[in-house]
Amino acid sequence: MKIRNRKLFTQGLLLVSFFLVPLLNLFRLDLFYGHFYILGKRFSFNEAIILLLAILLLVLFFIIISKLFHRHFCRWICPHNSFISLLIKLRSIPFFKKKQRLASLVETAITFVFAPIISFSFFSYFINPKEILVTIHSLDFLSIIGSIYVFFTLLFYLLISTFKQRFCKSGCPYGLLQNVFSDQTKTKRLKNYFTGINLILITLFLVITSAFFLLISTGKGYNVSIRTNLSNIAVEEYLLYTFDIEIENVYNETSTYIISYENIPSTWKYDVVEKVIIPKNEHKIVTAFFKVSPDTFLHQHNILIRVQNNDGREIMREIMIYPVPK
Structure with missing residues (x-):
């Protein structure tokens, strides 16, 4: 396969990938609901370390590409440049060479x-694509999602129709970054790719990649958060404390969770939930009630809460109660 054909094939493949990645949940955020998706798995922002590693991998990937191959990212991978290149090739077709005005109209x-399609794909990396489609279908362009969608549609139309490759040269942040990190002085030999700073970058990339996939494979599949509801409320001779325990199931199947409580003094009265069934991709809030007895006032109590799912994976949370009589 000639280099030109190989380049065209790569550009087309990566351009299609740009559209499919968020739709297949291979990598996207859901800023409205506090989730992110990687390789089809859903995670909460409580597991932000995975998202941080993913972003670090992308940054390192771009730096390594710039360091080793200079502007090959722009020529072979960049969706914007790929689309502009296809439009330029349109004008080189013999039929349009003699009819430039028709070529401009086409x-x-x-x-x-394509500007609305590109805007939709870009926006889908940050918002649930289904919600964007619902907004477009209902023509609700005055809503937050609709307004942002219209803004990016106009922006991409201007970038493609007006700025074209001038944006790549003077406006693209990554294009400017390439000029900083690219190394054009060394001879392009394989051994130069694995020496000095290049070797450090590649090693760091491999280490972070290993940690990234390890965290994904060992993810709990659910999240637990606890919020104080009522605190230090006098009820007869007791002091009442209540806590909302929220369990979010990010598995693609219904899961059962067993909740156990430790270090509760024997003189306390309490009402807690010990078993919760949550459908896939949903969450449930249960409330734990604790009536603190007078003999335990003015002492700190750390209640350990263990939540275990079907697979035996456990998350522990601790709540602190320091009862002060009024």
């Missing part, structure tokens, strides 16, 4: 059609 029509 180019404008293509841009007009």
Whole structure:
């Protein structure tokens, strides 16, 4: 396969991938609901370390590409440059060479059609694609999602129709970054890729990649958060404390959770939930009630709460109660 054909094939493949990645939940955020998706698995922002590693991997990938191959990312991978290159090739077709005005009309029509699609794909990396489609279908462009979608549609239309490759040279942040990190002085030999700073970057990339996949494979599949509801409320001779325990099931199947409580003084009265069944991709809040007896006032009590799912994976949380009589 000739280099030109190989480049065209790679550009087309990566351009399609740009559209499919968020739709297949291979990598996207859900900023409205506090989730992110990686390789089809859903995670809460409580597991932000996984998202941080993913972002670090992307940054390192871009730096390594810039360091080793200079502007090959722009030529082979960048979706914007790939789309612009396809439009430029349109004008090189013999039929359009003699009819440049018609070529401009066709180019404008293509841009007009694809700008909303590109905007949708870009926006889908941050918002649930289904919600964007519902907004578009209902023509609710005055809502938050609708307004942002219209803004990015206009922005991408201007970038494609007006700025084109001038954006790559003077406006693209990654293009400027490439000029900083690229190394054009060394001879392009394989051994140079694994020496000095290049070796450090590649090693760091492999280490973070290993940690990234390890965290994904050992994820709990659910999240637990606890919020104080009522605190230090006098009820007869007791002091009442209540806590909301929220369990979020990020598995793609219904799960059962067993909740156990430790270090509760024997003189306390309490009412707690010990078993919760939660459908896939949903959450449930249960409330734990503790009536603190007078003999334990003015002492700190650390109640350990253990939550265990079907697979035996456990998350522990601790609540602190320091009862002070009024």
